[in-house]
Amino acid sequence: MYNFKVKSIIHDYEVAFIDNTKEVLKNELKEGDFIIIDNKIKELYKDELNDTLASFQHIGIDAAEPKKSYQGAMPVIQYLIENGFRKNHRLIAIGGGITQDVTAFMASILYRGVDWYFFPTSLLAQGDSCIGSKTSINFNEYKNLVGGFYPPNKIFINPDFLNTLSDAELKSGLGEMLHYFIVSSEEDFRRFKKDYPQALVDKKVLAGIIARSLEIKKSYIEIDEFDKKERQVFNYGHSFGHAIESLTNYRIPHGIAVSYGMDMSNFVSVKLGYIPQQVRNEVRELVEKIWEGTTITDIELNKFTSALSKDKKNIGKQLGLILNKGYGKIFKDLRPMDDEFVSWLQEYFDTQLQPQFA
The missing domain is CATH 1.20.1090.10 (Dehydroquinate synthase-like - alpha domain)
Known part of the structure; x- marks a missing residue:
């Protein structure tokens, strides 16, 4: 389909349109990878994702605006460190824009930067935020005031995720x-x-x-x-x-x-x-x-x-x-x-x- 590469000062990254998320996860993930997944997606697509989630460490997050903050990210970072996540491991984000922002922000600061992959599941993320490198979290009531630039290493877009959107x-x-x-x-x-x-x-x-x-x-x-x-x-x-x-x-x-x-x-x-x-x-x-x-x-x-x-x-x-x-x-x-x-x-x-x- 529509595959391309984005040039970045930080690191170039690939965008691939896919039609089988389970197969791509099986081929791309390796030992030590840690999945950050929107709890709603985890439930909606459990048949497709259960095998992967059973084989790799993961943490589910409630993808709401309060999670997109220092306070929301801190327990996730603590869990990662306590459960053996290291600089040579990768974060795999599966979810929409909030999951993306939280994962990108953590990836940019953990061990001064770790690799991460993104499987966007919302139309906002697939059609916009998945490229561009921005990492943004909210500060109190002020939206997207804290963050930087740290793109994923690979992005996999499966339009089938949009079938469950309202x-x-x-x-x-x-x-x-x-x-x-x-x-x-x-x-x-x-x-x-x-x-x-x-x-x-x-x-x-x-x-x-x-x-x-x-x-x-x-x-x-x-x-x-x-x-x-x-x-x-x-x-x-x-x-x-x-x-x-x-x-x-x-x-x-x-x-x-x-x-x-x-x-x-x-x-x-x-x-x-x-x-x-x-x-x-x-x-x-x-x-x-x-x-x-x-x-x-x-x-x-x-x-x-x-x-x-x-x-x-x-x-x-x-x-x-x-x-x-x-x-x-x-x-x-x-x-x-x-x-x-x-x-x-x-x-x-x-x-x-x-x-x-x-």
Whole structure:
């Protein structure tokens, strides 16, 4: 299928699309490897994974946001050390983004760095976070503020894991991947918009979107792995989205929060004259389908502006917003949190959260 290699300053790594996880695990794992697995995946796929889990040491984690923290990682690290994990051994992560973040963070600091493999099981992880090298954990209520860059050595993507995802999880993954297609080009955006309905029900169509999403991301991370310049455009929708996630206590899934965030970014971009309303409407028609059935009207404006002010992309007192000048023309814009900007946010929450295209 769609196999490729990602070049990294830390170490190059391989991505392989597979259709038999059990067989790949049997061929790839060796003595001393230690599996970190999402408890939900462990239960859902016990028939496929039981033989492997019986043969190798493993620890199951409850993949919720509190686990993605120092406090959540500490008992896992202690268990690894107490049960014989050494620098020449490897960590094998099986799960979604939280399992990935916890494992990557531990792999980067244990013995100053150990090898790790990743079997992503969520659409968010398969179509986005599995490549890019980032390791992120939360600090108290602040999302993804602690971490570094430490890619897996191999990534194995099996779309069959997506068969057990809920519609909300599929929409969240598609919402996250959408921002790559808008960053890339109008052609990629229109392809995504056309394929979106079928991707919810046809795994072949979905696999094509995953592969294209990773292809777009790869082209940026290979020139800006450490997120200093070009790659920052991939935070499109994320400053607003992270604030929405934290202020709803993660009731709004990540990719759905990012979909709201992209619309907010486009709203501000219209206010600044960067894009015509038509471009915002074209994207809005799609993101409304992604966030359908959710609401963020309970968010208080003062808490939202406070969360925005702590975003890691900010510079000094300037907000590091990723705004839109058109398809393929997403860019970083430093803006003050002044009265005009706050009034736009107020207008958005007051007037823009009802369906516009029913």
